[in-house]
Amino acid sequence: MTEAILYKKLxxxxxxxxCCSHFCLIAPDNFGQCGVRQNQGGKLKSLNYGKxxxxxxxxxxxxxxxxxxxxxxxxxxxxxxxxxxxLNCQNYDISQVDGQLLKINEGLPTTQPTEIxxxxxxxxCPSISYTYTEPTVFAEFALDCMRLAKEKNLKNIWxxxxxxxxxxxxxxxxxxxxxNIDLKFxxxxxxxxxxGGKLAxxxxxxxxxxxxxxxxxxxxxxxxxxNDSETELKNxxxxxxxKLGAETPWHISAYYPTYxxxxxxxxxxxxxxxxxxxxxxxxxxxxxxxxL
Numbered sequence: 001m002t003e004a005i006l007y008k009k010l011x012x013x014x015x016x017x018x019c020c021s022h023f024c025l026i027a028p029d030n031f032g033q034c035g036v037r038q039n040q041g042g043k044l045k046s047l048n049y050g051k052x053x054x055x056x057x058x059x060x061x062x063x064x065x066x067x068x069x070x071x072x073x074x075x076x077x078x079x080x081x082x083x084x085x086x087l088n089c090q091n092y093d094i095s096q097v098d099g100q101l102l103k104i105n106e107g108l109p110t111t112q113p114t115e116i117x118x119x120x121x122x123x124x125c126p127s128i129s130y131t132y133t134e135p136t137v138f139a140e141f142a143l144d145c146m147r148l149a150k151e152k153n154l155k156n157i158w159x160x161x162x163x164x165x166x167x168x169x170x171x172x173x174x175x176x177x178x179x180n181i182d183l184k185f186x187x188x189x190x191x192x193x194x195x196g197g198k199l200a201x202x203x204x205x206x207x208x209x210x211x212x213x214x215x216x217x218x219x220x221x222x223x224x225x226x227n228d229s230e231t232e233l234k235n236x237x238x239x240x241x242x243k244l245g246a247e248t249p250w251h252i253s254a255y256y257p258t259y260x261x262x263x264x265x266x267x268x269x270x271x272x273x274x275x276x277x278x279x280x281x282x283x284x285x286x287x288x289x290x291x292l
Contacts, residue, residue, distance in 0.1 A: 021201035035097025036081035075120035078132035131159035146175035178215035237282035
């Protein structure tokens, strides 16, 4: 447990978290939307600092990043929690916080940033990826790791929903080398209904990251009837092409029923192919369909 890096103290013991674009107003003893930031006595505490719940050596292509350090392994880690509540979350057992997951988090040993760097170096990985859940909600730990990684010439990668605040972006920018960001929908309605988030901050953050020369790749999960229309896919592809650049890779992945979103059929190969064709016809140079 550590004090959060980005928050404001308000009247009546309340605080406002400034780590992501929810900007949660949190009363004493209450939690932010992520479930791992708590107002304790008028101070915002991060409950998941160093509480690493997942660690793996992954091919960097799994992030997915196809145009950054290809054919290398990346030391991948996650702490509990997420600032989205996606109904189709594939990692819901470590991202969607409830009482049981908080107990699991509390029982995890506390890993120090120096240990993460040592493990990455021992594994001869050229990079560390903050992934699986949402690095925004373990930003304090991620940032401490990122600073040390930079000293050891390790690259830092975020795999994120892109809903972080501008203030957090500015904090991590000196240490952030690459990112894969989910662009889940191109409508505010489905961002709110399916993810519990908003589209506009994600779009703004994507433009900001590209402007500041962070290597950027985009992923969209194709969900039948929700975002697989020609209009929506074209809007996504044109945004990437026009605002982020035609050379920005777009990864198209397939949905399968999971967690709380089980009423739709799995994405077909035909649908994936149609999305790829739309991306290429919109001017994108690199559109990568995921295998089913």
